[in-house]
Amino acid sequence: MNEFTIITTIGRPINEVFAAITDIAQMPVWNPGLTEARLNGNGPLAPGATIVATGTFLGRSYTTHQVCTDLTENTLFATKTSSGPFYLEMEDTYEPTQDGTRVTTIVRGETRGFFKLAEPLVVRLARKQFETAYENLRTLLEERALSPHGS
Secondary structure, eight states, X not given: OEEEEEEEEESSOHHHHHHHHTOGGGHHHHOTTEEEXXXXXXXXXXXXXXXEEEEEETTEEEEEEEEEEEEETTTEEEEEEEXXXXXXXXXXXXXXXXXXXXXXXXXXXXXXXXXXXXXXXHHHHHHHHHHHHHHHHHHHHHTTOXXXXXX
């Protein structure tokens, strides 16, 4: 299994950062790999809730289902895939800092199918995509160009 960590410091309060990241429908605004993300069903985001995400990676379209495995307000948001071309476990932890909020993202995963053939490349590109996504999020929140549901 491959693993990498991304640490992003965002110059906004922890409640705004947490609200933005857990606003599932807004994920495609800051994550360049996603074209759509939504909660499956009518319930709130909570452990056990399913997220359906559609996107492209290496020129191929994909749809994946993720299950929220942990959610503690302003502290932790974790998911794992239950279908799709990647097995991914993601865990975001949030810590207040003097300058705002530090988000530590741990990504663990492995590829399946077509993507397995180029796994080392896929891991490098996935890391770059996640780094870009969190940098986009930082910029949007600091410029107040993204309105998370909880603020």
